[in-house]
Amino acid sequence: xTIQFNDETFRDDFSFKNSPAAIKRFPFPFHEDSYMYxxxxxxxxxxxxxxxxxxxxxxxxxxxxxxxxxxxxxxxxPLRCQSLxxxxxxxxxLLEYIMEAKARDYPDLFSxxxxxxxxxWENKPLEIDQTFIFLDESTLPYGPMExxxxxxxxxxxxxxxxxxxxxxxxxMITSQADWSLDFNVGMNFFEWHAPVPKANEMGIFVRxxxxxxxxxxxxxxxRLNWTMTVNPxxxxxxxxxxxxxxxxxxxxxxxxxxxQYLRVELQTLFRLPRSNAIxxxxxxxxxxxxxxxxxPKWGRRLHRVxxxxxxxxxxxxxxxxxxxxxxxxxxxxxxxxxxxxxIWPDEA
Amino acid sequence: MSAGxxxxxxxxxxxxxxxxxVTRFKFIRTDGGELPTFSGGAHTVVEMQDDGxxxxxxxxxMSDPADRDAYMISVRRDDQGRGGSKFMHSKVAEGLxxxxxxxxxxxxxxxRAKKHLMIAGGIGITPFMAQMQQLAATNGHFxxxxxxxxxxLGSYAEQxxxxxxxxxxxxxxxxGQAIDLENLLIGQPLGTHIYICGPKGMIxxxxxxxxALGWPREAIHYEEFLAPASGKPFExxxxxxxxxxQVGENQSLLEALxxxxxxxxxxxxxxxCGQCETAVVECDGxxxxxxxxxxxxxxxxxxxxxxxxxxxxxxxxxxxx
Numbered sequence: 001x002t003i004q005f006n007d008e009t010f011r012d013d014f015s016f017k018n019s020p021a022a023i024k025r026f027p028f029p030f031h032e033d034s035y036m037y038x039x040x041x042x043x044x045x046x047x048x049x050x051x052x053x054x055x056x057x058x059x060x061x062x063x064x065x066x067x068x069x070x071x072x073x074x075x076x077x078p079l080r081c082q083s084l085x086x087x088x089x090x091x092x093x094l095l096e097y098i099m100e101a102k103a104r105d106y107p108d109l110f111s112x113x114x115x116x117x118x119x120x121w122e123n124k125p126l127e128i129d130q131t132f133i134f135l136d137e138s139t140l141p142y143g144p145m146e147x148x149x150x151x152x153x154x155x156x157x158x159x160x161x162x163x164x165x166x167x168x169x170x171x172m173i174t175s176q177a178d179w180s181l182d183f184n185v186g187m188n189f190f191e192w193h194a195p196v197p198k199a200n201e202m203g204i205f206v207r208x209x210x211x212x213x214x215x216x217x218x219x220x221x222x223r224l225n226w227t228m229t230v231n232p233x234x235x236x237x238x239x240x241x242x243x244x245x246x247x248x249x250x251x252x253x254x255x256x257x258x259x260q261y262l263r264v265e266l267q268t269l270f271r272l273p274r275s276n277a278i279x280x281x282x283x284x285x286x287x288x289x290x291x292x293x294x295x296p297k298w299g300r301r302l303h304r305v306x307x308x309x310x311x312x313x314x315x316x317x318x319x320x321x322x323x324x325x326x327x328x329x330x331x332x333x334x335x336x337x338x339x340x341x342x343i344w345p346d347e348a
Numbered sequence: 349m350s351a352g353x354x355x356x357x358x359x360x361x362x363x364x365x366x367x368x369x370v371t372r373f374k375f376i377r378t379d380g381g382e383l384p385t386f387s388g389g390a391h392t393v394v395e396m397q398d399d400g401x402x403x404x405x406x407x408x409x410m411s412d413p414a415d416r417d418a419y420m421i422s423v424r425r426d427d428q429g430r431g432g433s434k435f436m437h438s439k440v441a442e443g444l445x446x447x448x449x450x451x452x453x454x455x456x457x458x459x460r461a462k463k464h465l466m467i468a469g470g471i472g473i474t475p476f477m478a479q480m481q482q483l484a485a486t487n488g489h490f491x492x493x494x495x496x497x498x499x500x501l502g503s504y505a506e507q508x509x510x511x512x513x514x515x516x517x518x519x520x521x522x523x524g525q526a527i528d529l530e531n532l533l534i535g536q537p538l539g540t541h542i543y544i545c546g547p548k549g550m551i552x553x554x555x556x557x558x559x560a561l562g563w564p565r566e567a568i569h570y571e572e573f574l575a576p577a578s579g580k581p582f583e584x585x586x587x588x589x590x591x592x593x594q595v596g597e598n599q600s601l602l603e604a605l606x607x608x609x610x611x612x613x614x615x616x617x618x619x620x621c622g623q624c625e626t627a628v629v630e631c632d633g634x635x636x637x638x639x640x641x642x643x644x645x646x647x648x649x650x651x652x653x654x655x656x657x658x659x660x661x662x663x664x665x666x667x668x669x
Contacts, residue, residue, distance in 0.1 A: 085460075086458075086459035086460045087459075089459060089486065135485075135486075160459070161456065162456070162458050162460075162566070163566050210622075214615060214621070214623055216354060216450055216452060216615075217354065217384055217386070217450040217451055217452070218354035218384065218450040219354045219450070273384050273385040273386050273387065273413075273451065274385050274386070274387055274413065274414075274482075275387060275459065276387040276389075276390075276453045276456040
């Protein structure tokens with residue numbers, strides 16, 4: 001496979017765009033015409049060639065530009081990447097997992113060769129050629145987690161498992177939906193989920209934690225989550241709310257199709273073998289409303305989902321003020337026809 | 349997700365008697381590939397095809413976690429047991445192809461610890477062997493206190509003393525040697541974590557002493573897998589799958605579910621992890637609880653059962669499976 005990498009920005013002039021092929025493979029998060037929280041985990045196994053679920057770590061046309069955006073965010077705020085001292089081994093686990101997966105799944109883009117503990121890593125899209133000693137931090141320009149996540153799309157949380165709980169003890173978080181690593185680092189599963197409405201009463205967190213504590217090597221899992229973002233911003237952090245928050249007030253019926261983005265997170269979970277920690281990659285995919293409307297099924301369904309969503313959820317996800325405008329726009333694409341099951345576009 | 353764990357196809361590469369009771373088995377991948385790395389303290393579940401009957405027994409991985417060429421386990425023969433260890437000792441030879449699970453760790457190191465204090469009794473040494481190799485490779489601070497019946501039955505005691513001369517202390521029961529637990533615990537630096545693997549009496553002794561000395565609960569880690577005990581045969585009705593099944597004398601309830609193609613998840617198969625917890629729909633008789641997952645209160649309430657180790661004696665048992 002050959003990927004044509006876009007030259008695009010996620011800030012300032014917002015030149016980000018999806019090609020027609022990228023729109024078609026967009027992981028639309030609603031499998032039916034309504035939405036409520038659920039644990040909705042499924043095995044993260046090779047599914048649907050060409051989709052974001054084909055490989056363990058999806059590489060797409062936005063790869064090079066997303067990595068440039070991450071470097072800019074980190075230069076402004078180094079605390080977006082933190083790893084407590086006991087998480088170094090988990091960082092090596094993650095580096096090993098990603099390098100092996102990318103070299104296997106994208107052999108034209110990445111290669112990894114090993115001579116004992118001397119490893120040679122080539123990342124052609126980012127023009128990186130690195131020889132290093134595995135498990136020796138002094139041979140890499142950054143710690144292992146930071147090194148590999150500067151080269152991998154999506155945010156990464158590393159969760160330590162102890163005392164029958166999970167602890168958010170390391171992460172690379174530069175494209176988050178309004179939460180802060182610096183605030184959450186060191187918290188346990190219940191602490192960092194405390195702001196989520198309704199889910200606790202529904203018993204979702206107790207069930208989800210039980211599932212995660214038993215997550216097994218060789219059996220990764222995935223789920224989709226979603227929110228709304230005005231402009232194709234990766235960095236919607238609380239630290240920078242003063243920059244992106246006001247953008248939410250600039251929507252009109254004329255510009256909403258091009259400025260309002262559905263932001264989908266492909267969340268995956270991997271048991272890390274050497275440390276027994278869990279890697280939790282959170283990969284964000286952005287698609288503007290007018291591009292989504294090119295798929296008639298998605299136009300109908302997005303209208304119905306947002307029309308019926310409880311206000312608490314719209315508030316938590318940060319779009320309650322723009323909801324009437326969204327519905328006004330989306331209703332034009334909903335003719336009332338039935339929709340098919342599942343998330344993918346209907347075959348023509 | 350489906351029952352059980354992701355599987356590995358392996359071939360027995362070596363069978364080595366260690367002493368009168370313990371034999372070591374080495375597994376390599378049948379397809380010649382690399383095995384997954386694992387974390388010290390992990391176990392694998394070994395599938396045994398014993399005369400038309402599938403046994404699944406967990407054994408701690410004792411080899412170097414970074415070694416991807418082979419896994420090693422040690423099996424202590426239990427002549428009073430239901431036959432799993434006897435099968436391993438008598439039927440498993442070099443060249444046999446077997447199926448084992450991916451590593452699962454329910455006895456993980458707490459990598460925040462400033463020091464890891466390991467207390468082992470008998471065959472409970474095996475998870476520590478992997479942990480010590482992991483810590484030695486990463487300059488971790490550890491110390492082992494290992495109690496054995498006699499020198500000749502002290503599996504790997506000599507080898508460990510040679511490899512880690514200043515960190516390994518061996519105690520021989522037949523010479524009247526015993527761990528001076530109180531002084532040992534009092535002398536530990538702040539930030540020490542304690543790990544215990546051995547007979548139940550030893551685990552209770554160390555936990556009790558540590559609690560009495562004010563150690564935080566989070567700093568005490570232990571692993572105790574129960575072997576499912578034999579018992580009177582009994583009948584169970586399964587409400588969801590609408591089947592009535594028989595549990596044999598030398599079969600666990602979990603094994604009987606599996607033999608009847610009923611989906612029942614598991615990880616440890618030893619009453620510790622909670623994965624196979626099953627709701628009791630109706631019970632006219634006595635549940636024989638043997639797990640240490642459910643609380644005493646839950647045992648008394650009789651609404652839940654752990655099919656991997658617990659049994660039933662009475663007239664009618666209906667389970668939510």
